[in-house]
Amino acid sequence: MEEAKVPVHENTIFVVSGPDLYKQANEFSLTALWDDHNVISLKMAKRREVLAKKRANEELIKAAYVEKDDLDYFRPFRHYDRNGLSVYLASGRGNKLSIPVKHYIQNLLKLNMEGPYGSEWEAQEKVKRREMVAPEARYIFVHEVANTNAKKTKMMLTAENTSNGFLENGGPLVGFVQYRFIIEEEIPVLYVYELQLEPRVQGKELGKFLMQLLELIAHKNCMGAVMLTVQKANILAMNFYISKLRYVISTVSPSRINPGIGIAKSYEILCKTFNDEAKTILEAVLVNDNREMILTFSRIGDELEETARLTWLIFFRFL
Template sequence: MASVREKKLKRKELNLWVVAQILERKKAIDQLIKAASAHSDHLTDFPPFRRFHRDGLSVCLESGRGNKLSPPVKQYTQTLLKVNMEGPFGSEWAEEEKVKRREMVSPDARYIFVHEVPNVVANECQDKGPMVGFVHYRFTLEEEIPVVYVYEIQLESRVQGKGLGKFLMQLIELIARKNHMGAVVLTVQKANLSAMNFYTSKLRYTISSISPSRVNSLAEVEKSYEILCKTFDNEAKAMLEES
């Protein structure tokens, strides 16, 4: 029979092994996120997604980074964001805009810029026209799960309703899977009913277990947003959907 001393020693060894496993997993996830963030152009992995041509709309996509935005691009993204989001945010917009402007120029911010092109060159991306939208996303951690977090997907009103938003989100999901992320996560204002319907009905995103309405449904002050997610493996599903 093992002595008390031997039992304590075995427990200590087991605890050390568990800690080592946790640290090893954390290191692996950190390296995964670092590698994904370091990729200069995620569009190179998906050539067919560099172009979109449907319902009379022809666009080309290009990648970018938050800390390398030119002044005209920075102005465009901030203006479009305000046009689209000031209404859904309501009285919260003044403070929210300040936060978003800082987020948009962060070195961690990754972009997909959408440029309109003439129909005659729908299959080429040499003659990019004006920008008509963008996606701002990042590789990060949620509940210790590596995810792609979509901070913004903004399109001008004249190019909405043509399937472009769904096309861009499909691309984001492919980027997430290619880089071994466990899920795509995003935030939607409850007042933005069209966006909520787009994600939950058309794209089958679910309200995450980390969303305020599920974390604390009895809170005195109800939050104005929901956190949605689409998970790609059982671990991510358990942590982000079912907790």
């Protein structure tokens, strides 16, 4: 389709496609189908809308980071005592990690992830070391409680004056979660950077418990979704997220953006969405379907143009 202005032919048929019409019009140069005045007003209205949305999203992210301890709102979740496992949770931040905790994180990552990453591990390890200490990195640390002290610890943790000093000097770490609040495709999301449990505490539903907690934290901070990246080779984790927790492969995952290229990538991006907008953008096939449809019709249009001199047949559909 030409970029230049094309006069609207009286035989042109518009069947408009839902709320994203303006976006699609811009993406596919269909602005040519409006006269000058309308094109300009459409663009200005769209720009205002985009700016307002961007500001609102930035405010949400800022507000999410104001919270000092995300676990404060979820005190009953601070303790997990099931399946022969007794642990308690403590919050942390990337720029406040002690040296032993940094070593712990690096060692557990290597233990759990060197296999799934294979030859990519060396490069990934460096990336993960940088991500680990980023000021915006939020942590939930999982500490083990010796069985005999479980009850006592639970009492201390639910007390109003629970101190972080106690938590840091408490039982040994058995895992951690690292996450951030970010904007993905104009949707504010909680992105899980890491969920790592030591092998001896895996398979006891602690991972599910932690993911549910993250979903609550995301909800509480008005995020539209929880997102994460999984190595395709990490079959157990993939199964955990998709079969057990009902996460889906996101539209932003390489395999969905372009299956041809995506197949060569070693990872998938998964998501669970909490509202219609996030669902449409991060989960649904709708956008790509429409894109394909518009391109198909624009090709038909080009052919018609050649044979019938600018008699375009462009279908959109109202949703």
